Amino acid sequence: MASLLWLQTGACSGDTMSLLCADSPSIESMIRRGLLDILWHPSLSATPPGGLAALIGRIEAGEQGLDILCIEGSLITGPFGTGMFDSYRGGAKIDIVKALAPHARYVVAVGSCSAFGGIPAAPPNPTDSIGLQFERERPGGLLGPDWRSRAGLPVINLAGCPTHPTTITRSLALIADDQPLELDALNRPRAFYGSTVHQGCTRNEYHEYDLEETQFGGRGCLFFNLGCQGPNTLANCNSELWNRRSSKPRAGVPCFGCTSPDFPRDGDLFRTEKLGAVPLKLPLGVSRAQYMAYKNLAHAAAPQRVKDRDMEP
Amino acid sequence: MARTTLDIDLNRVEGDLEFQVDLDGNRVVDARCVGTLFRGFEQLLIGRAPKDGLVITPRVCGICGTAHLYTAALALERLAGLPVTPHATLVRNLCLMAENVQSDLRQSFLFFTPDFVHPRYAGQPLFADIEAAFAPLKGSVVRSALSASRKVVELVAIFGGQWPHSSYMLPGGITRGATARDLIDCQDIVDQVIEIYERDIIGDSLDNWLALDGSDAFFDWLDAAPHAASAVGLLTRFARAIGLQHIGAGARHFLSAGSWHDPLRWQPPYTDAPTLLAGGIYHADGGRLDPFAPEHINEHVRHSWYRPYPGGRHPFQGETVPDYQPDTDRYTWAKAPRYGDQVVETGPLADLLTGGDELIRSLQAREGPNAWLRQFARLRRTGLTLHFMKAHLAELGRQLGTPHFLPPPADAFEHGEGYGFVQAARGTLGHWLQVTDGRISRYQIVTPTSWNASPRDSAGRHGHWEQSVIGLELADPADPVEIGHIVRSHDPCLVCTVHFVQRGERRRYGV
Numbered sequence: 001m002a003s004l005l006w007l008q009t010g011a012c013s014g015d016t017m018s019l020l021c022a023d024s025p026s027i028e029s030m031i032r033r034g035l036l037d038i039l040w041h042p043s044l045s046a047t048p049p050g051g052l053a054a055l056i057g058r059i060e061a062g063e064q065g066l067d068i069l070c071i072e073g074s075l076i077t078g079p080f081g082t083g084m085f086d087s088y089r090g091g092a093k094i095d096i097v098k099a100l101a102p103h104a105r106y107v108v109a110v111g112s113c114s115a116f117g118g119i120p121a122a123p124p125n126p127t128d129s130i131g132l133q134f135e136r137e138r139p140g141g142l143l144g145p146d147w148r149s150r151a152g153l154p155v156i157n158l159a160g161c162p163t164h165p166t167t168i169t170r171s172l173a174l175i176a177d178d179q180p181l182e183l184d185a186l187n188r189p190r191a192f193y194g195s196t197v198h199q200g201c202t203r204n205e206y207h208e209y210d211l212e213e214t215q216f217g218g219r220g221c222l223f224f225n226l227g228c229q230g231p232n233t234l235a236n237c238n239s240e241l242w243n244r245r246s247s248k249p250r251a252g253v254p255c256f257g258c259t260s261p262d263f264p265r266d267g268d269l270f271r272t273e274k275l276g277a278v279p280l281k282l283p284l285g286v287s288r289a290q291y292m293a294y295k296n297l298a299h300a301a302a303p304q305r306v307k308d309r310d311m312e313p
Numbered sequence: 314m315a316r317t318t319l320d321i322d323l324n325r326v327e328g329d330l331e332f333q334v335d336l337d338g339n340r341v342v343d344a345r346c347v348g349t350l351f352r353g354f355e356q357l358l359i360g361r362a363p364k365d366g367l368v369i370t371p372r373v374c375g376i377c378g379t380a381h382l383y384t385a386a387l388a389l390e391r392l393a394g395l396p397v398t399p400h401a402t403l404v405r406n407l408c409l410m411a412e413n414v415q416s417d418l419r420q421s422f423l424f425f426t427p428d429f430v431h432p433r434y435a436g437q438p439l440f441a442d443i444e445a446a447f448a449p450l451k452g453s454v455v456r457s458a459l460s461a462s463r464k465v466v467e468l469v470a471i472f473g474g475q476w477p478h479s480s481y482m483l484p485g486g487i488t489r490g491a492t493a494r495d496l497i498d499c500q501d502i503v504d505q506v507i508e509i510y511e512r513d514i515i516g517d518s519l520d521n522w523l524a525l526d527g528s529d530a531f532f533d534w535l536d537a538a539p540h541a542a543s544a545v546g547l548l549t550r551f552a553r554a555i556g557l558q559h560i561g562a563g564a565r566h567f568l569s570a571g572s573w574h575d576p577l578r579w580q581p582p583y584t585d586a587p588t589l590l591a592g593g594i595y596h597a598d599g600g601r602l603d604p605f606a607p608e609h610i611n612e613h614v615r616h617s618w619y620r621p622y623p624g625g626r627h628p629f630q631g632e633t634v635p636d637y638q639p640d641t642d643r644y645t646w647a648k649a650p651r652y653g654d655q656v657v658e659t660g661p662l663a664d665l666l667t668g669g670d671e672l673i674r675s676l677q678a679r680e681g682p683n684a685w686l687r688q689f690a691r692l693r694r695t696g697l698t699l700h701f702m703k704a705h706l707a708e709l710g711r712q713l714g715t716p717h718f719l720p721p722p723a724d725a726f727e728h729g730e731g732y733g734f735v736q737a738a739r740g741t742l743g744h745w746l747q748v749t750d751g752r753i754s755r756y757q758i759v760t761p762t763s764w765n766a767s768p769r770d771s772a773g774r775h776g777h778w779e780q781s782v783i784g785l786e787l788a789d790p791a792d793p794v795e796i797g798h799i800v801r802s803h804d805p806c807l808v809c810t811v812h813f814v815q816r817g818e819r820r821r822y823g824v
Contacts, residue, residue, distance in 0.1 A: 010352050014375025017477045020419065021463055028450045028459060042324045046427040046449045048792050049321045076352070079637050085351040085646075089322055089331070119357065119372045126353030126635075161372060162478055216488050217718025242475035243467045245498075251474035252488030253481045256368055264369065268362040270483075312492070 001034050002067040002176035005055070005100065006041040006110075009093045010086050010120050010129055011073025014162035015111040016043050021243060022165035025173055035176050039064070053089055056096060059103050068175055069104035071097060074113040074120040074129035075142040085127045094142060097132075101143060105151045106175050107132065108158060110168060115157035115186075116261040117141075123266060133157075133187065137261045157187045161258035164236055165243070167192040186261060188234070196284060197230035197255045198223075200238030201247070202313040207231075209302035210295045211309075216270075219309045222254045224279060227270045229257035231283030250313055316342070319790055323800060325424040330766070330805055332782070332796060333644070339787045341796075344779040346766050348647035351618075351635060358756040363389060363726040363748050366756060367480045370744065373758065374806060376419070378477045379412040379469060380737030381758075384744040387733025389484035392748065393725040394581045400712040401486035402576035404472050407499065407705050409735060410573070410698045411468040412476070414461075414506065416738035417661070417695045418514075420804040422447065422458040422544070425688055428797050429551055433788070439551050446547055454513055454544045461509040468502050471495050483718070484725070490717030491709055499709075503702045510699060514692060516543030522696050526671035528679045545692050552685040552798075561684035561799035563781030564656040565597040567663035568764065570605055570734035570741045573701065576708065586734070589701065590668030592741075594652060597682055600674065602667060607732065610743065610759065613649040613770035616642065624771050625651055628745040628757035629730060649767040649776060650759050658682070658777045659740025659764045660803060662690040670697070684781075684802040691804065727751045737761055739804050762806045778803065 008016070019027055027044075030036045038044060040052055047055075058064040075094050076086040083092025101107055109115040109132050117136050120129035131141045132155040139145035148154060158171055171189055174181055182190045198204070203221050206212070212224035222228035230238070230249050237247040237255070249255050254270065257263050267273050273280045275288075282291050305311060321332045335343040354373055358366055366385045371378030383405055390397060426447040434440055446454040466476040472489055473479035481488045491499075507519055515522045516539035525531050540546045552558070571592030578587040586592070586605075594603040611625030620634035633648065651657075662682065665673040673690050680686065732745040740761030747755040767776030775783065778800055787793050 010350060012372055012375040012378075014372065014378065014477045017375040020423075020459065021466065021476070023460075023463055026459070028456060031450055043423060044450060045324060046430060047324070048431075048794070049323060049797075052322070052324070074352070076350075079635065082637075084637055084639075085353075085635075087349045089320065119369060120352045120354075122357050122369075124356065126356040127351060129352075162375065215718075215720045216483050217486060217490075217720065237475070241470075243463075243470035245467050245470035246474045248474035248479055248481075251470075251472060251479070251481055253474050253479055256480075258478075264365075269365045269368045270362070 001037045003037045003039050003065055004068040004070065004172070005039045005059070005066055006070040006072065007093070007097065007100070008042050009071060009073035009097065009114065010076040010127065011111075011113060013043065015072045015168065016041075018162040018165045019110075019168050022169040023244070024166060025169050027169060030169065030173060030176075035173060039066070056100065060099055066100065066104045068106050068108060068172065069100055070108045070110050071114040071132060072110045074118050074127070075132060076120065076127045076129050078126070078128035081128070097142060101147070101149070104149055106153060107149050107155045108171065108175070109155050110158050111163050112159045112161045112258055112261075112263055115155075115159045116263070118161060119264060122264050134261055153181070154183070154187045156181060156183065156189060159186070159188050159193070159259040160235060161263060164192070164240065166240065167236065184234070188259070192236050193234045193259060195234065195236060195239050197233045197235050197237045197247070197249065198283065201230055201249045203249060205306055205311060208298060209306050210299035211302060211306055216252060218252070219311065219313050222249060222252070223272065225272050226254050227256070227268065227272050228254035229260070229281075230255040232281055233257040233260055235259040252313070317790070319793065321793055321796060323797060325427060325801060330800070332800065334782065334793075334796070336787070336790055339790055341782050341785045341787065344775070344782050345644045346647070346768060346776055346778050348645045348766060351646040353635075355633075355756045355758060358753045361753050362751070363746070363753055364483070366744075366746065366753065367483065370758065371478050371480065373760070375477050376416050376806065377412060377737045377739065377742070378479075379408050379473075380735050380742050381744075382480060382482050383409055383735050384733045384742050386482040386484055387735070388731040388744045388746050389726060390731070391583050391733060392729045392731025392746070393484060393721055395485050395721050395725065396581055396719055397486060397579060398716050398719065399576040400490060400709070400715045400717045402574055402579050403705050403709045403712060404487050404491060404717070405482055406573045406576065407702060407709070408469045408472055410702050410705070411465045413738040414465045414695055414698055416804070417691050418458040418462045420738070421548075421688065421692055422452075422455045423449075424804070425801045426455075426548060428794055428801065431794055433792070433794060434555065437551065437554060439547065439554065442542070442547055443551055446544060457509055457513045461506050464502055465506045468499050471498055485721045486716070486718035488718070491713060493713060496706065496710055496713065500706050503699065503706060507699050510696060514544045515696065516540045516546060519696055519700060523700055527675040528672070531672055531676070545689070548692070549685065549689060552688065557685040557798055557802075558680050558683045560785060560795060561687070561781045561802060562682045564658045564777040565682060566652075566655050566657045567595040567597070567666050568605070568652055568657040568659045568741050569593065569663045569667040569736055570743070572664050572668060572736040576705075590664060593667040594655070594657065595663065595666040597677060600678060607734070607743070609653045611651055612759065613651060615649070615771040616768040617645055617648050618643050619648065628732075628743070628759060629747065629755075631757050645768045647763055647766050647768060649770040650763050651770055654772070656767070656774050656777055656780065657764060659761050660687065660691070661694040662687045663740060664736055665690050665694060665697075684799045687802040739806050740764060760806070765803050766805060
């Protein structure tokens with residue numbers, strides 16, 4: 001049974017809410033089956049006031065082991081490096097994180113805030129927020145780029161705003177079972193960040209034939225004009241549906257690229273930045289000249305049923 | 314007796330809350346409610362495109378992002394005078410209702426009832442039943458509430474793609490209209506949740522439950538076996554056995570902007586606000602209801618860590634510059650919103666008092682506001698919400714195929730100001746924004762918990778939670794479980810204390 005401590009730093013609780021949406025496995029089933037022992041979770045523990053402080057003391061003294069430390073929320077270092085924009089019992093939360101991290105076998109960043117800084121770290125970053133081992137795209141963060149947990153791994157970044165529900169519970173199940181986790185260059189487990197959001201999007205046929213919407217509310221593709229980041233964002237949103245039902249692009253909402261370190265990007269979020277008539281950021285790994293040639297051909301080949309927007313996404 | 318100060322950190326709230334209480338013996342003689350988190354949300358929006366608020370503001374709060382999204386869309390629609398179709402308002406309302414049902418169930422059985430499984434209560438006659446129903450993450454009611462909360466947000470995912478945190482409500486409507494397939498899926502989701510609610514939460518039919526219209530009828534109902542053993546029955550009997558009907562009155566004035574815009578009547582110029590449940594200011598003493606007037610809202614910073622200004626300011630004139638001053642008489646990152654000069658409470662109890670729920674008004678008249686009634690009102694509202702969801706789905710069936718999105722003109726958001734309100738799970742949520750040259754120049758958010766968790770204001774008036782614990786007698790100051798009951802009965806959401814407003818430029822790159 002793996003012991004787990006979940007700490008919220010500069011958080012909105014969205015990842016906790018996402019955790020509670022996971023049904024297979026669910027957090028309560030993992031507890032019931034003896035896979036996880038939750039030492040502390042801000043929303044779930046029934047410990048009386050002061051219980052967290054006492055637990056932190058026991059972990060630091062080596063009296064209580066800690067297998068998994070989950071951090072949800074940006075690491076807030078302001079004002080003036082004190083961290084006091086986010087405090088617990090008169091001390092900065094970032095100091096608690098720094099004190100606990102060396103004791104944990106695994107440290108997991110749940111959500112893009114603790115992975116990369118997230119929304120609070122968007123310009124002008126008024127609270128000096130950073131991630132655990134990244135500051136947006138730049139390696140570093142609160143613990144530094146070379147930091148490794150007791151199990152020898154960097155912080156495992158379960159990026160997303162919020163993280164997909166079962167990406168959280170399945171990652172915790174793998175870690176609790178000491179299964180090997182292959183990480184990508186941003187330390188996200190490849191098992192859950194190995195496809196683009198574009199894969200599995202039900203608007204793909206519109207993209208394929210270059211039928212791009214200029215207004216919201218329609219059935220076509222959102223990539224060329226309406227800000228969708230699906231073709232260059234790694235996440236399982238369209239291959240494993242949210243809440244068992246859908247995904248943002250399927251529902252006509254652009255992918256905002258929330259598993260990427262530059263989320264939220266600095267441009268208008270509902271508009272695609274372009275070079276001429278073509279998006280500045282092309283689908284992952286595609287060359288511009290070839291893409292334009294392909295798009296022109298595809299547009300000419302579009303069947304009438306797709307041109308007429310007859311196909312329900 | 315010696316005066317002592319107790320520092321209490323409370324979890325099972327959304328976000329971080331610390332309470333500092335001064336005790337004379339075991340009696341609370343003063344209280345300071347401390348919001349310990351500042352994320353600078355409103356400043357992140359300055360200089361961005363107006364619609365970016367639809368992505369950024371839902372991330373203020375993971376549990377009520379739909380409410381933020383809805384409010385942000387309303388503010389932009391008011392700014393530009395845009396019409397909205399009944400189809401769009403029906404879907405928006407349904408998603409907000411689903412989120413509120415989710416939140417009410419999780420708050421009740423993940424955050425509130427775990428305090429009942431406290432060693433202090435082991436001698437209570439109902440304790441074994443309480444443990445079986447409410448043990449954290451293991452009790453029968455907890456598990457069924459979790460599965461219902463998971464089910465109901467599937468409705469949001471049908472229209473928004475995911476819950477939490479999506480951006481499917483845009484000024485002018487929604488990104489995806491309902492299809493016949495969606496309608497059947499939504500009806501099935503709502504029916505499944507109603508089944509769980511009837512079986513495990515109330516032990517009765519929704520119709521019977523909503524027909525209860527007075528305190529006598531309710532206490533008779535409570536005596537019948539299936540009702541007594543239901544979650545509401547157990548919660549009520551246990552809460553009353555430990556005296557929660559006698560504590561936690563607080564401000565005694567209640568604020569609601571009105572629940573759910575009437576889909577068929579919500580149209581520009583938005584000067585009146587037709588809602589399905591009436592809003593207003595309800596006064597506990599005498600039961601008077603005054604109309605809600607948004608211009609009376611103002612915020613004070615006298616006891617908050619922000620650059621001082623005298624008195625209170627309306628959000629359109631507000632300024633907030635962080636100014637951390639430990640070891641002074643300022644003690645929180647929360648501001649103090651006031652309605653005129655009044656300290657008010659917001660939340661489900663307010664919704665049902667202003668909205669005219671006869672059972673809740675009758676219980677309030679009988680015992681006054683209290684911690685049990687506040688929690689009870691939340692579960693009562695869940696039933697009412699499910700009832701309205703059924704009616705909305707019936708109307709949505711009649712609107713299939715009608716427009717769901719009316720594209721705004723290209724220059725709709727160049728200049729101007731707008732605001733919007735919805736009743737989120739925890740009460741009245743307001744957004745105010747000003748746009749200059751196509752960019753956000755000011756964004757102000759007043760959340761439900763800002764009202765409830767407010768510190769003292771310029772006139773020294775305590776905030777609502779502070780008032781609700783002052784005078785309380787603690788059985789054991791080392792473990793002040795009573796304060797947990799009172800504060801958690803409000804469904805606190807401290808992640809929502811988001812304040813930061815500043816006029817001015819910020820450097821931006823890219824588009």
